[in-house]
Amino acid sequence: MTRHFTRIRDLGQEGARQVLVRAKEMKDTAFRGDILAGKSIVMIFEKASTRTRLSFEVGINQLGGKSIFMTPAESQLGRSEPLRDTARVISRYNDGMVVRTFGQEKIDELVKYGSVPVINALTDQGHPCQIMSDILTMYERTPDFESLRVAWIGDGNNMANSWIEAAIYFPFELTVAVPEGYDPDMNLLVFAQSSGAKVRLVRDPEEAAKGAHYINTDVWASMGQEAEQARREVAFKGFCVDSALMALAAPNAKFMHCLPAHRGEEVSEEVFESDASIVFDQAENRLHMQKAIMEWAFSE
Ligand code: CP
Ligand code: NVA
Numbered sequence: 001m002t003r004h005f006t007r008i009r010d011l012g013q014e015g016a017r018q019v020l021v022r023a024k025e026m027k028d029t030a031f032r033g034d035i036l037a038g039k040s041i042v043m044i045f046e047k048a049s050t051r052t053r054l055s056f057e058v059g060i061n062q063l064g065g066k067s068i069f070m071t072p073a074e075s076q077l078g079r080s081e082p083l084r085d086t087a088r089v090i091s092r093y094n095d096g097m098v099v100r101t102f103g104q105e106k107i108d109e110l111v112k113y114g115s116v117p118v119i120n121a122l123t124d125q126g127h128p129c130q131i132m133s134d135i136l137t138m139y140e141r142t143p144d145f146e147s148l149r150v151a152w153i154g155d156g157n158n159m160a161n162s163w164i165e166a167a168i169y170f171p172f173e174l175t176v177a178v179p180e181g182y183d184p185d186m187n188l189l190v191f192a193q194s195s196g197a198k199v200r201l202v203r204d205p206e207e208a209a210k211g212a213h214y215i216n217t218d219v220w221a222s223m224g225q226e227a228e229q230a231r232r233e234v235a236f237k238g239f240c241v242d243s244a245l246m247a248l249a250a251p252n253a254k255f256m257h258c259l260p261a262h263r264g265e266e267v268s269e270e271v272f273e274s275d276a277s278i279v280f281d282q283a284e285n286r287l288h289m290q291k292a293i294m295e296w297a298f299s300e
Contacts, residue, residue, distance in 0.1 A: 003297045005119045006107045008128045008165040015296065016132075016169040023136050023285070023292035031291065035299045036065025039095035043069045044077070044086075045121070046101040047223045051259060052121045052129065055286035056098050063291060065298075068094070087114035096298045102224055117297040124158055124224065125185065130258045131162035133289035135170060137256065137282045138214055148172040149250065151212035153205045154239050154266050155232075156184030159218045159258055164189055167197035174199040177208035179235050205239050209248040216256040217241045217266045233265065242268040246276060254278045
C-alpha cells in the first residue's frame with residue numbers, strides 16, 4: 001500500500017505516535033542511513049520556502065537519497081501541462097513527491113494520478129509536516145501531553161487547521177483564538193471534536209493565552225494572500241503575541257512560530273527575541289521530523 005502524508009490524519013493514531021518517537025530518536029542519534037539509497041524524490045514547490053525545502057533536501061541527503069527540486073517557472077507546470085500528466089511522468093522515474101502548493105485538491109490529484117507516495121509540504125488547507133515537527137518541539141520539553149495547554153492565536157489558516165487535526169491524536173488541550181471572519185476549517189473542527197480532540201474556538205486572544213504552556217501564532221496574511229495584508233492588519237488588531245499576552249500564560253510558557261515571522265504584527269520583537277521563544281528549535285526540528293516522515297512514507 002502506498003503511504004501518502006497529505007494531512008495529519010493519514011498517519012492515524014499509531015502512525016502519529018510512531019513518527020513522533022522516531023523523530024526524537026533520529027534527532028538524539030543524529031541518524032544517518034540508507035533508507036532512501038538509490039531513490040529519487042521530486043520536490044514540486046509552487047510557493048516560496050526556506051525551512052521546508054532545506055530540511056527536506058538535507059534530510060533526503062542524510063537518508064542516502066537524491067532530491068530533485070522543481071518549480072512551475074522551470075518546468076512545464078508553468079506552461080499549463082496538467083498536473084495529472086505531470087504526476088504520471090514523475091511516477092515513471094521517481095520514488096516519491098514532496099509538494100508545496102495552493103489548493104489541497106492539487107495534492108489529491110497527484111495522489112490520484114501518480115503511483116508514488118506524496119508528502120504535503122504545505123497547502124492553503126494544512127501544513128502537516130510543520131505541526132508534527134512542532135509537536136516534537138513540545139514533546140522534547142514536556143512529553144506528557146495530557147495536562148498541556150496549547151494556544152493558537154491569530155489566523156485560522158493552514159497551520160491552525162493542522163493543529164486542530166493533530167489534537168485528534170495528541171491529548172493536549174488546544175484553544176484557537178481567531179477574529180470573526182478568519183475561522184479555521186469548521187468542518188474539520190467539528191470532526192476533530194467528535195473524534196475526541198480537546199479543542200475549542202474563542203474570539204478573545206487573552207482567553208486562549210490564560211494558563212497556556214505553549215502559545216503559537218503565524219503571519220496574518222499567508223502566501224497567496226498578500227493583497228489582503230492591509231485589511232488583515234485591521235482585522236487582527238489585538239492579536240499580536242506581546243509581553244502582556246505572554247504574562248497571562250503559565251509560568252515558563254513558550255512562544256512558538258513556524259517562521260517566517262513579521263515582528264510588530266503577529267508577534268512583538270520583545271517576545272520573538274525573548275528566552276520564551278523556541279522558534280529556532282522548531283526550525284531545527286523540521287529536519288528530524290522530515291526524516292521520520294520520509295521513513296514512514298518512502299521506505300515501505
Ligand atoms: N515554516 C515553513 O514552512 O517555512 P518555509 O516557508 O521557509 O519552508
Ligand atoms: N501560514 C503560512 C505558513 C508559512 C510557513 C503560509 O501559508 O504562508
